[in-house]
Amino acid sequence: MNEYQIRLVTGPLVEPVSLSEAKVDLRVDHDDDDTLIAGLITAARMEAEQLARRAFITQTLDLSLTCWPPDGCIRLPLPPAASVTSITYYDWTNASHTMSSSDYIVVTDIDPAVITLALNKTWPTDPLRVVAPIRVRYVAGYGATAGSVPERYRALIRSLVLVRYESRDELTATQERQLQNIRSALRMDYGW
Numbered sequence: 001m002n003e004y005q006i007r008l009v010t011g012p013l014v015e016p017v018s019l020s021e022a023k024v025d026l027r028v029d030h031d032d033d034d035t036l037i038a039g040l041i042t043a044a045r046m047e048a049e050q051l052a053r054r055a056f057i058t059q060t061l062d063l064s065l066t067c068w069p070p071d072g073c074i075r076l077p078l079p080p081a082a083s084v085t086s087i088t089y090y091d092w093t094n095a096s097h098t099m100s101s102s103d104y105i106v107v108t109d110i111d112p113a114v115i116t117l118a119l120n121k122t123w124p125t126d127p128l129r130v131v132a133p134i135r136v137r138y139v140a141g142y143g144a145t146a147g148s149v150p151e152r153y154r155a156l157i158r159s160l161v162l163v164r165y166e167s168r169d170e171l172t173a174t175q176e177r178q179l180q181n182i183r184s185a186l187r188m189d190y191g192w
Contacts, residue, residue, distance in 0.1 A: 005064045006077055009137065012057030015041045016149040017157050025158050026165050037165065044160035048153060051186035054079055055140035056149045065134040068123035074115040078140050081106075081113035085137040092127040099124070113138075156182055 015038075022037050023029070049056055055078040063076060076084075084106045087099040103121045107114050115136065117123065128134070142148045159182050167175045 003066045004077070005132070007062045007064065008059060009062050010060035012045075012059050012141065013144065014057060014146055015045055016056050016146050016154050017041050017045070017161065018146060022158065022161050022165075025162055033165075036168075037161070040161045040164050041157070044157045044164065047160060047183075048157050048186050049078070051183055052153070053077065054153075056142060056153055057146070058082070058139060058141035058144040060085070060137065060139050063136040063138065064132040065136070066132065067128065068134065072117055072123075074136060076113045076115070076136070076138055076140070079111040079113060080140060080142060081108050082139045082141065083108065084115060085139065086135075087115070088135045088137070089124055089126070090129045090133045092129055094129055097124065097126070153186075156186055 019034060019038055019041065022041055023034075026037065028037065045056060055061070061078060063074075065074070069075075074087075084101075084104075087104065089097055089099070091097065103118055105116050105118050107116065142150065146154070159178070163175050163178050163182070171179075
């Protein structure tokens with residue numbers, strides 16, 4: 001099995017839920033809690049992305065692989081993927097090599113997106129370094145604006161913010177059940 005790690009290179013420039021939207025949900029009409037609410041929005045988005053195993057707002061990611069895929073397909077975690085920027089690999093001397101984009105095909109209209117070899121091409125045969133020798137840099141997310149994120153995810157993020165804001169002091173049994181329901185709804189989409 002090809003082990004992998006994901007590293008965030010460039011994070012989202014906006015959140016899927018704005019501060020003003022969250023304040024309406026929370027019925028907050030003052031600015032005293034703006035920093036707290038903004039932090040809750042970011043934390044809720046990050047939790048939702050982790051549970052749904054998706055990227056909501058456009059972000060750049062590095063996928064590190066331990067070896068070339070035996071089945072010929074590199075699957076890009078955290079869909080939807082928009083594009084692949086580069087595939088770089090490190091040989092046993094730790095020299096960096098970048099594959100030509102003409103050597104592979106990127107299929108982004110499926111979840112997860114995949115990278116396959118172009119006709120009559122092969123993965124490089126150079127001996128690879130032992131630790132994280134292959135890096136795929138790609139862009140993932142539904143788009144660069146909050147409006148590009150499906151409303152279902154925006155609503156779940158707003159729900160997470162609401163429960164977290166209301167339970168700042170102590171989480172009640174009802175709020176704990178609400179969190180479990182929200183988390184279950186987010187996990188339902190992990191099927192790729």
